[in-house]
Amino acid sequence: MFYVSKVSLPFFFLAMLDLLYSLAVKSLQLDPKIVWITAVFGFVAHTIMSAMYQIVPNSQGRPLRPIWLSYVVFALSLFSSFLFYLFQTLYASLVYAFASLLFAINILLSIKNWQPITVKFIGLGTLYLLFASFFLLLSELGFLPLALAVHSLTLGFMLNVVVGVELAWIPMLYMEPLNIVLSRRLFYLSLLYLPPFLLSLYLLNYRLISLASLLVLAFVGYFFYILYSVFSRRRMPKEVPLVVRYFILALIMLPFGLLLGSIMAGEGIVSFLLPLHFDLLVYGFTGTTIMGGLAHLYPRIVYNWKFSGATGVSLSDLLREDALKRIIFLIPLSLAWMLFADAYGGFLSYMSSLPYILLWLYFAWAVLLRGMFYKPTN
DSSP states (O other), X not given: OOOOXXXXXXXXXXXXXXXXXXXXXXXXXXXXXXXXXXXXXXXXXXXXXXXXXXXXXXXXXXXXXXXXXXXXXXXXXXXXXXXXXXXXXXXXHHHHHHHHHHHHHHHHHHOOOOOSHHHHXXXXXXXXXXXXXXXXXXXXXXXXXXXXXXXXXXXXXXXXXXXXXXXXXXXXXHTOOOOHHHHHHHHHHHTTSHHHHHHXXXXXOHHHHHHHHHHHHHHHHHHHXXXXXXXXXXXXXXXXXXXXXHHHHHHHHHHHHHHHHHHHHHHTOHHHHHHHHHIIIIIIIIHHXXXXXXXXXXXXXXXXXXXXXXXXXXXXXXXXXXXXXHHHHXXXXXXXXXXXXXXXXXXXXXXXXHXXXXXXXXXXXXXXXXXXXXXXXX
């Protein structure tokens, strides 16, 4: 690892705090808007931002430009999160938009080589983060619907970055080549699939939203086809790495969440299906992808930061792999309970998040805390 981003670690913990806060507010049935904002603009965005601060410099073979700006971005992100926690959404959105602008400047200044397909997706995702943050501010001022901001971040920032990173990581971890021609076509499709969907959200025309969502499904379907081409090329039977298994489990949830959103828009059944749509895509697909990504990236950051010169310390020492193998089987159970409890409603909705919270605390113990507080025996 050429470059170690020390700001990534506190960003990870801020994202965890955002996640736990969103789940607590969700369980207490306080304010759905705060749940959506802290989960999407907090947990999802802050995790991806922290990962990008590590991935981008290493993809370019040079340090972040400039490094000090990443600490300013973190400080502003931390401040905006606490303002969201206090339900000061207008002021928090203003700070968040400024932090996103500085983050975009920081990332784009650090990219010199745009040839890798992952870098192209990351750059496009960064622009969507910028759009989403300003859409959020304009929604607080009453000019735009909140759904436009949320989907700009999830389908624009999150999905593009996840696709770009997985196009690099899955072939690398599975040790099979990626079809570069198909990946380039996927990037061209990524330029086209989202603008019609966002326009339909701006117009709040549910029939158009349902039709435009077919473009999103087409993009995801083509991504699945590329991944299938990677796995189908295996020359001999081989075990799928644990991190890749997390990614695959997450990807299984993605089309179901998208189809639910398309049906919800087409039939106008918003109030009943919205929590299930949100659970599947944010806590299901994105949360599981983040678990896999953190299990791969976090120990490497900690190792290169704290233990690169130490003897007798390996990456496997910095996480509890046995716990990660248990967690991947517990994820569907915790999400199934969440979906059932949210669909049933009533008193069960107050307990829908409890198994998922415990699961993430277990993950934090197995990966985040294990790496941070590990002490060599020698």
